[in-house]
Amino acid sequence: MLDKTKRGWWQSAVFYQIYPKSFQDTNGDGIGDLKGIISRLDYLQKLGIDGIWLSPVCQSPQVDNGYDVSDYCAIDPMFGNMEDMETLIVEAKKRGISIIMDLVLNHCSDQHIWFKEALKGKDNPYHDYFIWRDGDGATPPNDMGSVFGGPAWTYVPQLGQWYFHQFVPQQPDLNWDNPKVRRGLYDFIRFWVDKGVEGFRLDVIDQIAKDPDQKITANGPRLHEFLRELSKEAFIEEGLVTVGEAWGANVERAKLYSNPDGSELSMVFQFEHMCLDQTTWQKWDFAPLPLVKLKDCYRRWQQELGSEGWNSLFMNNHDLPRIVSRWGDDQKYRVESAKMLATMLHGMQGTPYIYQGEELGMTNIKLPLEEYVDVEIHNLFRDRTTEGHSPESVMESIWKRGRDNARTPMQWTAGENAGFTTGKSWLKVNPNHTTINAEAALAEPDSVFYYYQKLIQIRKEYDVIRSGSFTLLCPEDEKIFAYTRDTDKAHLLVVCNFSGEEQSFEIPAAYANAKRLIANYPDSTDQLQPYEAMMLYYED
Numbered sequence: 199m200l201d202k203t204k205r206g207w208w209q210s211a212v213f214y215q216i217y218p219k220s221f222q223d224t225n226g227d228g229i230g231d232l233k234g235i236i237s238r239l240d241y242l243q244k245l246g247i248d249g250i251w252l253s254p255v256c257q258s259p260q261v262d263n264g265y266d267v268s269d270y271c272a273i274d275p276m277f278g279n280m281e282d283m284e285t286l287i288v289e290a291k292k293r294g295i296s297i298i299m300d301l302v303l304n305h306c307s308d309q310h311i312w313f314k315e316a317l318k319g320k321d322n323p324y325h326d327y328f329i330w331r332d333g334d335g336a337t338p339p340n341d342m343g344s345v346f347g348g349p350a351w352t353y354v355p356q357l358g359q360w361y362f363h364q365f366v367p368q369q370p371d372l373n374w375d376n377p378k379v380r381r382g383l384y385d386f387i388r389f390w391v392d393k394g395v396e397g398f399r400l401d402v403i404d405q406i407a408k409d410p411d412q413k414i415t416a417n418g419p420r421l422h423e424f425l426r427e428l429s430k431e432a433f434i435e436e437g438l439v440t441v442g443e444a445w446g447a448n449v450e451r452a453k454l455y456s457n458p459d460g461s462e463l464s465m466v467f468q469f470e471h472m473c474l475d476q477t478t479w480q481k482w483d484f485a486p487l488p489l490v491k492l493k494d495c496y497r498r499w500q501q502e503l504g505s506e507g508w509n510s511l512f513m514n515n516h517d518l519p520r521i522v523s524r525w526g527d528d529q530k531y532r533v534e535s536a537k538m539l540a541t542m543l544h545g546m547q548g549t550p551y552i553y554q555g556e557e558l559g560m561t562n563i564k565l566p567l568e569e570y571v572d573v574e575i576h577n578l579f580r581d582r583t584t585e586g587h588s589p590e591s592v593m594e595s596i597w598k599r600g601r602d603n604a605r606t607p608m609q610w611t612a613g614e615n616a617g618f619t620t621g622k623s624w625l626k627v628n629p630n631h632t633t634i635n636a637e638a639a640l641a642e643p644d645s646v647f648y649y650y651q652k653l654i655q656i657r658k659e660y661d662v663i664r665s666g667s668f669t670l671l672c673p674e675d676e677k678i679f680a681y682t683r684d685t686d687k688a689h690l691l692v693v694c695n696f697s698g699e700e701q702s703f704e705i706p707a708a709y710a711n712a713k714r715l716i717a718n719y720p721d722s723t724d725q726l727q728p729y730e731a732m733m734l735y736y737e738d
């Protein structure tokens with residue numbers, strides 16, 4: 199087991215993200231809950247993970263599935279109560295699993311006491327916890343738009359003022375320039391550290407230092423100053439792991455965020471690799487994956503961030519479509535391609551995050567519009583069809599990129615509702631649960647599940663994965679992603695065929711007698727099979 203009191207333990211760890219609403223229901227209301235997570239801890243221990251990033255479980259009106267918090271120190275009754283949370287922390291710890299909570303610090307819910315107070319008047323002490331501009335209600339202070347469609351300003355007639363929100367109007371942005379806001383947030387963090395939480399994922403952290411008058415949202419001028427204060431005041435324990443969501447991060451910024459001196463965060467989620475298969479900055483304008491660009495992107499992050507900071511490794515989360523449907527083949531080669539993608543990622547330097555169901559090779563879903571729940575999907579359909587896009591083309595975008603693809607319930611069994619609930623599930627269960635489910639995976643030695651289990655073991659056993667240098671092979675090849683990792687004495691070769699056709703690839707001579715650490719086909723031939731992947735290893 200890792201010594202989690204030491205700074206940097208997370209460099210050897212693998213995390214698993216749980217989206218609580220969709221993980222496991224225990225009381226038949228169709229919504230996953232904390233007791234459900236507790237009941238599945240043995241499964242997660244078997245997989246071999248060291249920590250759980252738990253998407254928000256705090257009290258919330260759930261306009262954006264918990265990313266609109268109305269009480270940072272209370273558990274939403276939908277998920278259970280504080281006792282359940284305490285039990286989860288203790289039971290997880292017994293199995294060597296840390297709980298990492300999701301902190302939404304950029305904004306809160308309009309039902310939070312701070313905002314309710316702020317609405318009472320301009321001289322209310324909480325008024326300055328938010329961002330206001332005077333106006334007459336006819337034209338917003340500027341033309342900034344919200345991430346989920348519509349303007350970023352909402353008018354409050356009784357105050358004669360607009361407030362700023364980067365997301366939906368029910369998620370008013372907090373005014374980080376006000377020291378009282380920052381102090382208040384640090385108190386919430388300390389509350390959870392005292393409960394035994396061992397880390398945090400910080401929602402849209404690059405957007406806290408906004409300046410709406412300059413139309414600045416991400417990477418505002420005071421961002422790193424705020425982060426250093428946050429770290430000093432709230433992340434006091436050496437062993438806490440902190441990961442910031444930063445869509446706007448480049449390598450240089452990531453070096454600040456993840457400075458090994460611990461002055462800011464442990465690492466960030468950056469999204470450069472997740473934005474290559476689209477034609478505009480909008481994810482809805484999808485395009486085929488340009489593998490050459492993807493490889494160059496990974497190469498840059500691996501080589502340039504290296505040990506001057508720390509990478510996080512992920513391809514999935516609750517905001518992204520399922521990777522096997524996106525970069526793999528979710529039909530004929532579902533199992534092969536799911537394993538291939540995992541091999542590509544888990545051979546790299548950084549801390550891997552597995553999103554629930556990824557270890558089963560779960561896929562996207564295709565639903566009619568009215569069956570989706572995500573506010574972003576409905577706003578998109580409204581806005582794009584108003585702008586003149588055909589409803590058919592908008593639905594294509596939603597099927598490919600909608601966030602509910604990742605949010606369908608976890609597939610535990612082939613039975614009714616995939617064993618997720620005995621009631622009516624809050625979001626449709628993917629009909630393919632009859633073949634893709636945990637029970638079947640656990641009974642099949644060749645399953646995607648056991649492949650992930652093995653990748654996790656390999657990471658723990660072979661230090662070259664944590665510390666080796668990265669070299670990209672055949673950078674111009676459009677079908678094969680191959681790289682090596684090297685220390686003075688240890689050498690690892692990772693080869694992945696990103697296509698559904700055979701490819702030729704010459705294994706470098708040095709690896710002629712290397713050990714096959716893992717592979718998704720039983721034997722190698724002189725051709726790479728469709729979606730074939732392997733890791734070869736030798737020591738000098």
Ligand code: GLC
Binds near residue numbers: 402
């Ligand atoms: C982050 C979350 C996303 C949420 C948004 C607003 O991007 O991952 O789910 O909607 O922030 O909080």
Ligand code: CA
Binds near residue numbers: 223224276
């Ligand atoms: Ca429930």
